[in-house]
Amino acid sequence: MSKTDKRDDILRAALELIAENGFHGAPMALIAEHAGVGAGTIYRYFENKDVLITELFREIETRIIPVLLDGYSLQKSINERFFHLGTVMLRYLIENPLEFKYLEQFINSPFGVVHRRDKLMGKNERDVFRELFEDGISQQVVKNIPLVILFDLAFGPLLAVTRDHILDFIQLDEDLMGLTVNACWDSVKR
Amino acid sequence: MSKTDKRDDILRAALELIAENGFHGAPMALIAEHAGVGAGTIYRYFENKDVLITELFREIETRIIPVLLDGYSLQKSINERFFHLGTVMLRYLIENPLEFKYLEQFINSPFGVVHRRDKLMGKNERDVFRELFEDGISQQVVKNIPLVILFDLAFGPLLAVTRDHILDFIQLDEDLMGLTVNACWDSVKR
DNA sequence: TTATCCGGAATGAACGTTCATTCCTGTTTC
DNA sequence: GAAACAGGAATGAACGTTCATTCCGGATAA
Structure with missing residues (x-):
């Protein structure tokens, strides 16, 4: 071994x-x-349990990024790019409930706050979501409000909906996923 | 004493x-x-810690409801009613950060899942939010998608934005609160 | 080829700490 | 004086982490 x-x-x-x-x-x-x-x-x-927990988070993050970027093109419209990222993410999380549940645990814990703060400070490498919203604002197709709020409007509901699916409160099929992502788009678009 | x-x-x-x-x-x-x-x-x-925790939740819930209903009228338009509930809730949570943080802890825990399930099963008394969305759907001003998703679209972001304010990621003033609630409305309105 | 040795990887019992809960003693109230 | 109440030390269960020991595969020696 x-x-x-x-x-x-x-x-x-x-x-x-x-x-x-x-x-x-x-x-x-x-x-x-x-x-x-x-x-x-x-x-x-x-080294200890904390390190195990954060390493596992990084591992999952690393697994998701290439999935998101597969078929993603900066040439397409903001709307299309948003729809791509939203549906791919939703689909991935639904097909990988363990990873979703782990992410939820992580985000709703002190670990998550630290991670979020680092992300907002731009401490990270390329962030497709941030990039998308910044492009959208400068092209005047996305509401000109703070980035953080755009994140909350767009991804808060996506995570919430995923949780509800996994908890069996709803059954998300491709149709409902599309409707949900479009609804999120309605909230960020100008 | x-x-x-x-x-x-x-x-x-x-x-x-x-x-x-x-x-x-x-x-x-x-x-x-x-x-x-x-x-x-x-x-x-x-009786034990669990009971203390859920009692405290009920206590907070009981404190919030009359605040929400103050000035709320079923005569107004769905849009106005949504705006009223959204801004009042946002304002209340921002002015009572302790209660907000407690609610967040509670919701993101096994207690919260049980509570959510009960709520969706309609086990509760009158629920203004549910009522609002049902009225909105039947008046065709709100998207005809499952109630759960409407909740996620509308209140997920409100809680997220409140958290970001409390964590000092943004400063929510009345303007920004209005913009946020309107953005949420955009996501649920037809 | 076989026997001996060696070093690092793996182990799991044991430790010290923390916590929810109980229990017993003293105090207040009527 | 009896009954209800309050206090906080005691209890035992659960946890993360440590460390003395075992195990194992390859190197060395005969």
Whole structure:
């Protein structure tokens, strides 16, 4: 078994347990057990639980970005670009409920606040969403209000709708997904 | 000191500590200390921590409802009614950051899921928001999509924007609040 | 080829801490 | 004097993390 195998086993076990039971329903001992690994072994790969949690977040983020960018073109209209990102994201999250649940846990925790602050400060590499809204404002097709609010208007509902689907409050099909993304567009468009 | 005084002290202490530090940053012993009360005393008023948490939620809900209804009239247009509820809610939450932070903690926790499910099942008394959307759909001024999605579109962003204000990512003044509520309206209106 | 040795990876029992809850003692109230 | 109440030390369960020990595969020696 290669070195990274065990690391992956640990990450997968953490993803499953945290997504289903939250940070506090996923003790290290249980993560170890589900990964088929000794409790101490986790600490050979991750300094502590906090590091494990943030590494897992980065891992998921890295998985999503190429999916979003597949077929995404800066040549298209702002509206089309928004629709592309929105539906692809919605579809991805619905097809990967574990990852969605994990992201939700992460975002609604002190980890998430730190992450959000860093993002807004522009500490990151290229951010397609920020780019899209900035283009939209300068082309006068998007409301000229603070970026943060545009994020809230557009992605807050997308996450909320995904959660409702996963909790079985609604059944999102392609039609309903389209309607939802369009509704979000209505809220940010001029 | 009257019987309810102590109960209120406990609720207030719990509100402050949970809002600032989350459920896990608010041990019962600390709540007791902040309330000026013995640890055991809390259990004379609340069966256990879960009960304390849900009681506090109900308390806050009860405080907000009359504020929302003040000046609210079913005679006005759907648009006006939406604007009224949206801005009043936004203003209230911004002026009562502790209550907002508590609500956020509550909603993003297993407690919140249960509460949401009950609400959607219509287990509750009159719900002004549900009423508003149902009227809007039948008058054909609101998009004919599932109620849940309308909630997500309208109130997700309002909560998100409030959080960003409280975290100092933006400064919401009356203008910006108006713009935000209008943007939410754009997303639900036909 | 076989026997011995070696180093790092893996282990899981044990530790110290934290927490919700209980219990017993003292105090107030009537 | 009895009954209800309040207090906070005591309790036991759960947790993250540590560390002395075991395990294992490859190198070395005979």
